[in-house]
Amino acid sequence: MATYLYRLGKFAFRHKYLVVAAWIIVIAVVGGAISATNPTFSKEFNLPGTDSQRATELMNENFAAAAEQETQASTSILIAADDGLAAHSDQIDQLIAQAKTLPDIVDPEKIVNPVTLAEANPAVASAVLGDNGKVGLIQLNQSIRIEDQTQANKTAFLDLMAKFRTGGLQVEGTGSMMQVQAAGGLSEMLGFAVAFIVMIVAFGALIAAFIPLFTAILGIALATLTVTLGSGFFDINEGVTGIVTMIGIAVSIDYALFIVSRYRSELNLGGTREAAAGRAVGTAGSSVVFAGLTVVVALAALAVVEVPMITQMGISAAVAVIIAVLGAITLIPAVLGIFGRFAFSPRIPGLRHGDEPETMESNGHRWAKIVTKYPWPIAGAALVLLVIAAIPMTKLELGLSFTQDEERPALALLQRGFGEGVNGELFVVLDAPDGTDITAIAEGTVAHIKGLDNVATPDQLMWVGNGPDAANPMAGANSALIAVTPQMSPSGPETHELMNQIRDYGSTVNSEGAELGVAGQTAIVADMSSKLSSALIPYLIVVVGLAFIIMMVVFRSILVPLTATLGFLFSVCATFGATVAIFQEGDFGLIEHTQPIISFLPIFMIGVVFGLAMDYQVFLVTRMREEYVHGLSAKDAIISGYTHGARVVASAAIIMISVFGAFMLSSETTSKMMGFGLAAAVFFDAFIIRMIVIPAVMSILGDSAWKLPAWLDKILPNVDIEGEAIRRIPIEQDPDSDPDPNQVPVRV
Template identity: 65%
Template sequence: MALWLYRLGRFTFRHKWWFVSAWLVVLIALGAIVGAVAPKFSTNFELPGTDSDRAMSVMKTDFTAINDQQLNASTSILVAADDGLANHTAQIDALVAKARTLPKVIEPQTVVNPVTAAQQNPAMASAVLGDDGKVGLIQIRQDIPMQDLTGAEMDQFKELLSEYRGDGLEVEGTGSLMQVFEQGGVSELLGFAVAFVIMIVAFGALIAAFIPIVTGILGVGITILLVTLSAKIIDVQQSATTIITMLGIAVSIDYALFIVSRYRSELNLGGSREAAVGRAVGTAGSAVVFAGLTVMIAVAALAVVGIPFITQMGVAAAIAVLVAVLGAITLIPALLGAFGRFAFSPQIPGIRHGDEPDTQPSNGLRFARFLTRFPLPAALAGLILLVVAAIPMTQMELGMESTTDSEYAATQLLQRGFGEGVNGPLLVVVSDAQNGDIAPAADDVVAHVKTLDNVANPAQITWIGNGSDPANPQAGAKAALISVTPERSPSGPQTHELMEQIREYGATSPGGATVNVGGQTAIMSDISSKLSSALIPFLIVVVGLAFIILTIVFRSLLVPLIATLGFLFSVCATFGATVAIFQRGDFGLIDHTKPIISFLPIFLVGVVFGLAMDYQVFLVTRMREEYVHGVSAKDSVIIGYQHGARVVASAAIIMISVFAAFMLAPDTIAKMMGFALAAAVFFDAFIIRMIVVPAVITLLGDTAWKLPRWLDKIVPNVDVEGTAIREIPIEKNIDPSLWEPEPAKV
């Protein structure tokens, strides 16, 4: 592996302009293709094998119009006044008139003042007017698929709400027009800016700091375009682009940082720049390849969950990491060749350049000596800190909510006037009756639902059929649809219990029919259940495969075991910190607390485990490299730490900055993901990898690097420490045709 990468590094350096041009051509070509075919992301959440998925299949077949209506934009305007809405008739009428002018409103005449609607149809008054006439509901349906709504249309709707808000009238919105996916920009730019500053500090030179940024931009751009283009062929959620941006930027810059740092170290050994690039790619590149492989396994293993959009996020993340690895071992050597002797210029005065001789004391060397002198207290202190941070994890509550923070005021008014569950009805479908007549079974289900707790307005529950007569759809119906509105929150445990009670009754096949429960509320509940049941199998797959890879890399059993156990401590601490901030509201950092999003634990485990192994490989491979070449176990830890600590610390700070920048997003879910990932990198990189792991390896001594003889014969030797490269004399690496001697000093 090392020798092959060594040759690849020299080849890309020698043909630098071909490789740089190839990356640019791929980016431009993909951009042109995406612009020409204009693929669209999907908004369908399919859960194969679940009860809600079967319910939605029946709706697609037998209630096509209602199903299509669910896919189109539907938005609610909430109006409220403490002195009664009747005192604001003119203001509300003007609001309604303006709302009818929104793009492609279906049946504008149905968009009416709730006070007027209640007066004209007293039987339906409770559906549009609540809290003794102080809260009203205005429904807007548009003939536009939800995924086709634009940011401009969302801004237009928000301006409409703002225009008529005031004079004692509250006007808030919730639904499709408030949930338009907003393209990122600020957080990504901030992440790149912070990364650039850290790179300047790490290298002490502007051009060297710029090279990893270029790699990150090209890598993330190509990956996003590939995933976007795939949406033309398969259903892809737009959420996949978020993880590409977050993870792609971070690993691209990290891997580039590792290669460039090693290249500078190799330059100090002498020889040509081409030879130095070859040695850097052969040694550091080997670590990058295996680190990237570990991350790809961790995120791609999200497919075991069995939820399409989770699988898409995992596969998209794996593609992002693959592109980052390819960029590190091909584009970085090419860029280093393109900049030539100017790669580490101009140097920034007053900043350590990182290429000082080993004999010169550095903070990494001082801390490594401290760790190896007091390994047991250092390891215990780090683990105790993580245990304390993990304590709030015992109170963790999981849930799924589709509402954004900007809808919070509207949902509060909705609950005040019409109950918590009005925005999350359960859609019960009854089908496949034995005698073909669905009416007896549908009547039985309706009668049973009316007896259950947590059902809003049970007396008004009825069923509609798919009969051919629009005036009487129950006649001759082969399937029935029942809308059940819960009294409590759609994501609450009471609503989940109500859903399960209906499903349990359906298991008895009332009237010989099949009963399924669907709708957004049921889908979210099924997602949570499936994620919970998949967590253990996911951990087994990820940890098992990663353990095998690390055993091959380090040719040891104890080092991979230490790495894996350390990860468990850091991820538990991350869960605890996330619960404290976002669920309990500690420190007042979050305005609207909410349960931890259900897919966060399994997503966090996949991504963070991969990143944790990145730092493990970056730091410990140098320790093994020194130990294999004759250095004592203790001294190998010191030397490896001295050379790797600066790079790992810089890489971790970059990761933390990129992830933490997503806390600037307006949505709490994005903030939660950004915080959790940033906290996980902090705990794992600075506590586990840079304190606990070196301390424990020091305690184990030579034992840490032992491998049973029988296993030593089985495990392939990938030479990640670059033994084959060290056997090549440096003076023979010089290619006279490429060597550009430095001007002689006068």
């Protein structure tokens, strides 16, 4: 493989304008295909094999109007006044009059003053007026789907509420208009800005720092366009574009860093720039290919979860990684060829530039000597630190809430006046074979649910049928629908328990010849959380197992892949522990609204960070193996490989921490949790495991780290990731080069 990549690197460097033009043409062609076919992303969300999915299908089939209503945007206005809402009736009337003018409002005549409605119809007073007339509920329905809400709608709604927060009247909102996410782009821009600064420090030159950003932008553009075009042929959810962008930035910059850094090292030998590009792609490019393969495995394995949207996210992100790898081994050498001798200029004074004499000691070299001299205490201290950070993980609770922090005041009023579950109804669907009267079964089910805890207004609980007579749908019905409003939060454990109790009653319904299921957003979210939790261990086994095999091929060793995967488990546990401590337990007072850990965060984080962790493992340790195979002792190989790779790995990790950490600037706890978790995982894995524990453990293992049983050595393919074949190729001298007279021309 190294030889093929060597030739590819030289070809791309030599035919630089052709290669760059080819990339631009491909991007243009894919963009043109999108314009011609006008593909659209799917807005559907399915959970095959779950009770909520089956119940949703029955609801769509037998109660189409109610099912459609569940997909429509709905927002609640909560009003409160300590002196009673009756004293603010005129102000509330004005609020309602303007609320009716909000975009896409349906049935405006049904939006009424809760005080007036309670006086006119005492039977429904408890549904709109609570806490002795101090809290009121106004419901707004819109003729658009929940996912089609816009930032403009949210802004108009926020302005409306702010306008009427006067004279002691509190006005808050919760629901679909409040849950619109702010437009993305800030975190990506911040990530690129930090990346540029870090790469200036890493390379000591402006143009070299710009090259990875340029190639990353082209790669992300092609990946996003490819996924968009694919949505016209495959069912791809619109939510995948975010992860494609995030992963695309991460791996594109990482891989470009490694190629450009190795190119700079090869230039120090004084050969031609074309040959240096070939050797850089043949050596570091081999690492890029296998590191990319590991990330692709980690992302594609998300299919194990059996949640279509997550599978689509994983495969789409894997496409972004494949494009990033192709960009690293073709576009990078081409752009290096275009800049030629100006690639590492203008030089920034006071920074290392990579062409210093080998005798000039670096911080990485100093640290590597310390780690290899005292491996036991250093590895032990690092692992103890991770274990301490992991302790809170024993309290891990998984959940899934889409509640925005801006909705918290409204939820507090809901709980105070009506119960938090007003916007989280459970839809119990009963279905019987044709010819079976559902009446007795439905009445028995209603009676059972009335006796359960956490049911709001059980006295108002009733069922509706799907009978042929619209005036009397119960008559002749073979299916029934029961809307159950929980008293507590839709995402809370009490509501989850209520849902399970209703489902448990399904055995009784089955014995009577019918089927029971629970649908609705609350049930779907709960089933998704359960599905993700149960898939965590199988997913971890698949990802670690496949990556272990890949790393055995790369490192020709059993112990090196073993230490790499065990180290990752330490860093993941430490990350879970730190995330639980801050976001679930509220330690250090950093988070105002604590909540369970997002159920998809562990799997998502394992997939993304495992891939990045193995990137750092491959780039750092393959250089060690390269030096070991070419004659250095095990200890000296660790020091030499660490010296050459630590600076680049540290730079890549800092960039990733900055990209992920930028999400913590969000005002939302969920976004902060994702950003913190991913940033913490990269920190623990890159700086603690890869740059401290791994070199220390390898120093302890010595030569045995690189041992491989003879029978296994015959089975595993030899991919020559060390570039042995390339080393046999004479260095092509460049008459224009001016190598450092103190630099010994040996391959690095």
